[in-house]
Amino acid sequence: MNRIEREDALELDRADRLAAFRDRFVLPEGRLYLDGNSLGALPRATSDAVQRVVSAQWGQDLIAGWNAHDWIGLPQRIGAAIAPLIGAKPDEVLVCDSTSVNLFKLIAGALLLRPERSVILSEPGNFPTDLYVAEGVAALRGGVRIDLHEADSIAEAIDETTALVLLTHVHYTTGRMLDMAAITRAAHAKGALVLWDLSHSTGAVPVALNESGADLAVGCGYKYLNGGPGAPAFLFVAEALQTQIRQPLSGWMGHDSPFAFEDSYRPAARLDRFLCGTPSVIGMAALEAGVAQFRDVDLPALFAKGRALSALLVRLMGERCAGFGFQLASPGNAEERGCHVSFRHADAYPVCQALIARGVVGDFRAPDRLRFGMAPLYTRFADVFDAVAHLETVMRDRLWTEPRFQLRGRVT
Amino acid sequence: MNRIEREDALELDRADRLAAFRDRFVLPEGRLYLDGNSLGALPRATSDAVQRVVSAQWGQDLIAGWNAHDWIGLPQRIGAAIAPLIGAKPDEVLVCDSTSVNLFKLIAGALLLRPERSVILSEPGNFPTDLYVAEGVAALRGGVRIDLHEADSIAEAIDETTALVLLTHVHYTTGRMLDMAAITRAAHAKGALVLWDLSHSTGAVPVALNESGADLAVGCGYKYLNGGPGAPAFLFVAEALQTQIRQPLSGWMGHDSPFAFEDSYRPAARLDRFLCGTPSVIGMAALEAGVAQFRDVDLPALFAKGRALSALLVRLMGERCAGFGFQLASPGNAEERGCHVSFRHADAYPVCQALIARGVVGDFRAPDRLRFGMAPLYTRFADVFDAVAHLETVMRDRLWTEPRFQLRGRVT
Numbered sequence: 113m114n115r116i117e118r119e120d121a122l123e124l125d126r127a128d129r130l131a132a133f134r135d136r137f138v139l140p141e142g143r144l145y146l147d148g149n150s151l152g153a154l155p156r157a158t159s160d161a162v163q164r165v166v167s168a169q170w171g172q173d174l175i176a177g178w179n180a181h182d183w184i185g186l187p188q189r190i191g192a193a194i195a196p197l198i199g200a201k202p203d204e205v206l207v208c209d210s211t212s213v214n215l216f217k218l219i220a221g222a223l224l225l226r227p228e229r230s231v232i233l234s235e236p237g238n239f240p241t242d243l244y245v246a247e248g249v250a251a252l253r254g255g256v257r258i259d260l261h262e263a264d265s266i267a268e269a270i271d272e273t274t275a276l277v278l279l280t281h282v283h284y285t286t287g288r289m290l291d292m293a294a295i296t297r298a299a300h301a302k303g304a305l306v307l308w309d310l311s312h313s314t315g316a317v318p319v320a321l322n323e324s325g326a327d328l329a330v331g332c333g334y335k336y337l338n339g340g341p342g343a344p345a346f347l348f349v350a351e352a353l354q355t356q357i358r359q360p361l362s363g364w365m366g367h368d369s370p371f372a373f374e375d376s377y378r379p380a381a382r383l384d385r386f387l388c389g390t391p392s393v394i395g396m397a398a399l400e401a402g403v404a405q406f407r408d409v410d411l412p413a414l415f416a417k418g419r420a421l422s423a424l425l426v427r428l429m430g431e432r433c434a435g436f437g438f439q440l441a442s443p444g445n446a447e448e449r450g451c452h453v454s455f456r457h458a459d460a461y462p463v464c465q466a467l468i469a470r471g472v473v474g475d476f477r478a479p480d481r482l483r484f485g486m487a488p489l490y491t492r493f494a495d496v497f498d499a500v501a502h503l504e505t506v507m508r509d510r511l512w513t514e515p516r517f518q519l520r521g522r523v524t
Numbered sequence: 525m526n527r528i529e530r531e532d533a534l535e536l537d538r539a540d541r542l543a544a545f546r547d548r549f550v551l552p553e554g555r556l557y558l559d560g561n562s563l564g565a566l567p568r569a570t571s572d573a574v575q576r577v578v579s580a581q582w583g584q585d586l587i588a589g590w591n592a593h594d595w596i597g598l599p600q601r602i603g604a605a606i607a608p609l610i611g612a613k614p615d616e617v618l619v620c621d622s623t624s625v626n627l628f629k630l631i632a633g634a635l636l637l638r639p640e641r642s643v644i645l646s647e648p649g650n651f652p653t654d655l656y657v658a659e660g661v662a663a664l665r666g667g668v669r670i671d672l673h674e675a676d677s678i679a680e681a682i683d684e685t686t687a688l689v690l691l692t693h694v695h696y697t698t699g700r701m702l703d704m705a706a707i708t709r710a711a712h713a714k715g716a717l718v719l720w721d722l723s724h725s726t727g728a729v730p731v732a733l734n735e736s737g738a739d740l741a742v743g744c745g746y747k748y749l750n751g752g753p754g755a756p757a758f759l760f761v762a763e764a765l766q767t768q769i770r771q772p773l774s775g776w777m778g779h780d781s782p783f784a785f786e787d788s789y790r791p792a793a794r795l796d797r798f799l800c801g802t803p804s805v806i807g808m809a810a811l812e813a814g815v816a817q818f819r820d821v822d823l824p825a826l827f828a829k830g831r832a833l834s835a836l837l838v839r840l841m842g843e844r845c846a847g848f849g850f851q852l853a854s855p856g857n858a859e860e861r862g863c864h865v866s867f868r869h870a871d872a873y874p875v876c877q878a879l880i881a882r883g884v885v886g887d888f889r890a891p892d893r894l895r896f897g898m899a900p901l902y903t904r905f906a907d908v909f910d911a912v913a914h915l916e917t918v919m920r921d922r923l924w925t926e927p928r929f930q931l932r933g934r935v936t
Contacts, residue, residue: 138583147587154583162578162806163571170752171550171566175559175885183753210801212775213625220664236787241776241801244789248774252632253664260787334802340582341595341805362660363624364653373890375648375672377656389622389653390746393753394574395804473587478785 115431121424121497129410130417134490136405137338144472144499149312149452149485152338152402161401165394177393186396187387191346193403194337197411198310198329199320200348206383207333207399208391211311211345213361214330215245217386218347221359222276222305222328223253229275229304236260239284242309246278263290267298274304281319282312282450285477287422287442289317289449293324300325311335314346315406316451316488318415327353336451336487337406339399347386354382363388405489414488419446421486421496422453428500429455436507441481452485465517466506472499527843528836533909536836541822542829546902548817549750556884556911561724561864561897564750564814573813577806589805598808599799603758605815606749609823610722610741611732612760618795619745619811620803621773623723623757626742627657629771629798630759634688634717634740635665637769641687641716648672651696654721658690675702679710686716693731694724694862697889699834699854701729701861705736712737723747726758727818728863728900730827739765748863748899749818751811759798766794775800817901826900831858833898833908834865840912841867848919853893864897877929878918884911 125131138154139145145153169177178184192202208214219232232246243258250256261269263279270277277299282289292308299306307328313319315336321329327350333343349357358379364370365387368378379385406414423446429438441454457463457480464476474484486496506512537543550566551557557565581589590596604614620626631644644658655670662668673681675691682689689711694701704720711718719740725731727748733741739762745755761769770791776782777799780790791797818826835858841850853866869875869892876888886896898908918924 138579140584140586143586145586151582151587151589153586154578159575159579159583162574166566166574166752166810167550167571170563171571172552174552174555174557174565175563175887176880177563177753209621209625210775210804212777212801213621213773215775216773216800224664238787239776240779240782240785240787243787244774244776244779247789248772249664251770251774252636252661252772254666340578341589342802342808343806344804345801358663360660360664361625361628362656362663363622363627364651364656365624367652367656370652371890373652375650375652375655377659388628388657389624389757390754392622392756392804392807394755394810395807396754398578398806468588475587478783 116424116428116497118494118497121493124493128417128493130413130488133405133409134492137490139490142471144495146472146474146484146486146491146495146499148487148491149316149335150475151341152335152487153490155338155401155405157404158340158398158401161397162394165397183393186393186400187391190396190400190403194314194346197314197319197406198331198348199322201322201351203383204351205346205348206386207344207346207396208387209345211330211332212241212245213388214345214347215242216249217359217361218307218328218330219246219249219276219278220253221357222307223249223256225357226275226305229273230256231273232256232258232276232278233266233269233274234258234260234278235263235266239280239309239311242278242280267295270299270302270304272302274299274302277304277306279306280309280312282317284312285441285454285481285483287449287452287454292320292326296324296326312450312452316418321348326350333399333402337399338402340395340402342395343399343402344392344395349383349386359386361388365389365391409489418451418486418488421488421491421493422446422449422451424493425453425484425486425496425500428497432500432504433507451488452483454481454483456480457482459512461520462512462517463506466512466514467502469517470502470506472502474499528840528909530906530909533836533905536905540829540905542825542900545817545821546904549902551902554883556907558884558886558896558898558903558907558911560899560903561728561747562887563753564747564899565902567750567813567817569816570752570810570813573809574806577809595805598805598812599803602808602812602815606726606758609726609731609818610743610760611734613734613763615795616763617758617760618798619756619758619808620799621757623742623744624653624657625773625800626757626759627654628661629773630719630740630742631658631661631688631690632665633769633771634719635661635668638687638717641685642668643685644668644670644688644690645678645681645686646670646672646690647675647678651692651721651723654690654692679707682711682714682716684714686711686714689716689718691718692721692724694729696724697853697866697893697895699861699864699866704732704738708736708738724862724864728830733760738762745811745814749811750814752807752814754807755811755814756804756807761795761798771798773800777801777803821901830863830898830900833900833903833905834858834861834863836905837865837896837898837908837912840909844912844916845919863900864895866893866895868892869894871924873932874924874929875918878924878926879914881929882914882918884914886911
């Protein structure tokens with residue numbers, strides 16, 4: 113197999129049927145942005161959408177905006193737009209609060225639904241907020257234990273004490289994708305529920321919640337969905353569970369009749385019971401614009417492009433950066449991972465900083481991971497080529513040893 | 525005492541030293557907006573502030589925005605700007621999540637701090653979300669009871685079983701203001717904690733959290749703080765409690781070292797432990813612009829104006845709308861209420877709709893309340909006069925009996 117040259121990458125871009133979607137995004141000149149899995153890029157439509165809500169709707173219609181512009185329907189409307197990306201029905205997805213808050217609702221909801229069971233299973237190294245929120249639920253509830261097992265042995269660890277299996281579908285550093293259907297089946301065989309964190313999956317890889325029989329899921333609005341920094345998150349509750357499950361963040365928007373102002377909580381009939389407080393309308397407007405970018409995308413083609421991008425990165429790293437001490441920390445097979453790829457390197461932090469100084473934005477994840485995210489809606493094959501070429505230069509010329517790249521600042 | 529005429533109201537506006545602040549807000553022509561206690565008006569500065577965050581910061585700097593524009597510091601920065609409005613220290617106030625979510629954190633935190641106590645005291649007819657969230661905490665925690673007592677007898681009801689007294693400082697319908705210092709003292713005498721909901725107080729009436737020895741508080745960002753629909757909310761934890769109290773919504777942003785990505789939760793040293801997920805940066809930017817409107821306001825003068833506006837409304841209702849069946853549902857003395865005033869009327873719903881049709885925006889609260897909110901930053905004395913004049917016409921000519929005003933739609 114010949115070495116990949118820049119012209120080959122350009123040829124892949126020319127052949128890419130999705131190439132035009134890139135024009136829908138603001139992508140600053142001189143930057144190779146490979147961090148869309150951390151914060152997605154700004155869709156060109158978003159500024160106007162936000163401005164419309166602020167100036168025309170809030171400014172002119174004030175309180176009447178809730179009905180006149182259906183602000184009140186945003187959680188369901190954006191949820192329905194996300195549903196096809198994750199293999200769910202429109203009325204199974206709701207947009208509200210943050211991923212962490214939604215995790216709390218669903219973890220607590222699962223425990224309340226399995227009161228005779230006391231164990232939450234997860235994996236060590238899961239995204240921290242998932243584990244931290246489980247701890248918080250357990251501390252308030254009492255009598256609940258969190259058991260961590262490596263992902264490969266988690267199915268065997270499920271037993272009749274397991275209330276909930278809490279896993280991230282695509283791991284935030286390694287990008288490893290778990291077998292949703294198999295793990296869900298194993299959980300159900302023992303009567304346990306499963307909660308999937310789809311933060312690094314949604315909009316990047318195929319997700320088949322209904323087909324897998326999944327119970328519960330959450331996901332992030334500011335990564336591949338391009339909803340903006342700190343965008344509202346989403347949650348999924350399978351139709352069959354919606355009338356049984358209760359959740360303790362029982363704010364007024366989840367009441368069956370919020371504007372009756374009753375003293376006692378009566379949960380809304382179905383998914384709306386997962387609402388809590390008043391939704392952030394301006395944040396929702398930005399997320400709605402982000403999700404709308406997926407409307408006329410051929411999803412199988414999008415996911416295939418994501419795999420091709422990550423495969424190209426791994427191949428180029430082998431061809432151009434072998435011998436510099438990088439170790440692939442992601443599965444070698446693109447089918448088994450998300451759209452981001454991680455490498456271990458003892459000097460990952462200064463290497464990442466040296467890349468950023470050259471306009472190549474990936475990110476560092478403690479203690480030793482360099483992570484590159486490819487967003488198939490706007491990342492080009494040539495971007496991947498150029499990023500690896502920069503990395504080759506950084507390593508060959510030892511540019512990362514410059515003192516300015518060593519100092520560890522606040523990293524997000 | 526002579527009857528107040530329109531010229532008198534105009535004279536009050538001419539004498540108002542705060543009159544110029546109105547120009548900082550977008551207030552649509554032909555509307556008398558007396559619902560700023562439900563959704564505050566749009567500050568003129570907000571559109572640019574939001575646009576800057578969206579287009580210049582997110583669009584151009586992408587992930588680097590978290591540090592470059594100190595997005596990560598928004599919760600503390602806006603909290604510090606709210607602190608002087610509520611008599612708190614800058615490091616006692618944090619902006620994050622919704623009021624409902626923050627209620628959950630603090631109610632649960634109080635129960636965890638008083639594990640040997642089992643009762644939450646509140647009043648019937650408190651704002652629903654406060655009661656609903658207390659129910660949710662109690663359901664998850666188990667062994668907790670919520671006791672409702674009329675506000676006047678709540679101090680006597682506090683005993684050694686009381687973990688938390690949960691009250692709204694200014695009641696959402698009646699506008700009645702409770703004696704924060706006295707109730708807090710009564711609670712402390714029995715070792716109980718107090719949580720004050722300041723949603724209808726902040727920016728409208730003087731609040732002296734520290735002087736009252738208050739423990740905990742929450743408040744809303746979209747009412748008098750003018751943060752926009754569904755704006756993030758704030759919470760207050762007295763300095764002395766910050767290192768002792770734990771809260772169960774333990775998302776990664778509340779970790780002592782969020783970017784160390786540890787498996788176990790270690791709460792941040794102080795108030796930051798009340799953060800949960802990633803803050804909504806766009807929503808925060810709008811709220812920051814809203815709160816900034818208070819920066820150079822003479823607060824005692826602002827609160828005096830609020831009292832004068834509500835006193836004028838009550839007086840005018842007596843002079844012009846007596847005999848139409850309205851009953852004042854708020855305290856008669858302006859010192860004992862917030863900046864909104866409610867009236868009971870059997871036909872409050874169609875009356876409210878008939879007023880809205882004439883451009884007078886107050887609101888209806890089930891089952892029979894007509895509510896008018898005066899926002900001292902932008903409501904004029906003449907607005908109050910004109911609103912009552914419209915109401916007089918609506919009642920005298922029985923305009924509210926038109927069929928189109930009877931049909932109850934979705935009300936927010």
